[in-house]
Structures are given as structure tokens and as C-alpha cells.
Amino acid sequence: MLKLTPILLAIGYALVMYQFSAWRTKRELDARSAELADPQIHALGLRMAEALGVERIRVHIYEVEPVNGLAAPDGRIFLTRGFFNKYRAGEVTGEELASVIAHELGHVALGHARRRMIDFSGQNAIRVALATVLGRLVPGVGIWIANMLASMLAARLSRQDEYEADAYAAALLTKAGIGTGPQKSLFLKLEGLTGMGGRGMPAWLMSHPKTADRVRAIEALEARWAKELPQD
8 A cells, every 4th residue: 555655646636736727727717818709700609509509609718829729627618819819810710710619619528628637647647656666777767757658648648639629620610511621721820820830849749639630630530421421
């Protein structure tokens, strides 16, 4: 039992830190956001809401400049002011912004926030266990190796969540009559819009899949759906 104590403490610590992070995020979003009121985005949201069988989809503007969308742990959907400004400037279309909303809805519907809490706790336990074992086998660098392996696992799980949210968004956009075109075109713009895209970072440490891989995954879904459609 004593041997398991560090791992159990690591899991408990991770759970407490996750809850604290969620509380801090909620407080920040409450203080720096308001519900979005844009006619085109509202109309596109109604089409997606109809496809989902709900009355409406509430979207909030988070008053920060980085280009991003996010699903809060409490299920609310946010677009950053920086992202919305790109739309207002004509760099992003309303349909492309709707694809971001659909993607974040995917994270909510698929329970990714809860999964990340469980994953984070498990990864912390794995990190401690590996650091203990490798620290004895490879003194000096064992902890570094343990951190690297845990980071690789976290990145892989995050990429899986992104693929799942992409698939959900593709299905929702198709059902709403918006289509996947805006979703794919936005992916091709994202590196330029964010100034990032993971350049210079090993693929196995990236939290999001590569753009080309995301587009191919959506096209593979479309090909599968086409085969499944009843033939006249």
C-alpha cells in the first residue's frame, strides 16, 4: 500500500488541480464574455439547432485577441473576440465560423471535458510511476524521460478528441445543409490566422492533428457516407 501512496496522491492532486482550473476558467469567462448577437451567425446557429432538435444554440464572445474557439467545462460555447474580428474583416466566412461552433459542440456532446479530467489524473499517475522507476534505472534523466512519455500520451489523447469533434461537426454541418466545405476551408486558413499551426514542434507532441490529416479524415467520412446512402 505504501508503494501506491505516491500514485494515489498524484491522482488526488490532479483531480483537485483540474477542479480548480475549471473554477478559475468559469470565473474568467463569466467576467470577460457576453452572448454573441450577430444575425448571420444566429441564423446559421438556428439551422444547426434544428438539425440537433433543440431550440437554439447559445454562443458567447470571449474578450481576448487570440484566434480560438472553446467549449467550457460547463458546456458553454465561446468564440474569441479575435476570431470574431477575423469574421467581421472578411477573412473568415459565417459558415466557417459556424464550423468552429459545431466543432466545440462536438467536444460538449462527446463528453471530452470529463474525459480530459480522467485522462489528466491518469497521466499524472503514469508520470509519477514512470519517474519512480526510470529515476532508479536512469539516474539524472529518468524524470525527463517520464515527463516526455507522459506528454506524448497527453498529445495523442488530445488529437483523438479533435478528430472526434471534427467528425461530429462534419455530420452536424451536413445535416444542417451547411456542408463540410467551410470546415475544410477554415482548416487551411488556421495556420495563417493563428500564426502557429505547430511549426517547429514534433508531430507526436502536437495537441491538434496536422491540417492535411484533419481534411483527409473528413473526406474519408464523406466517402463512407456516400457509400452508405441508398442507391436509386
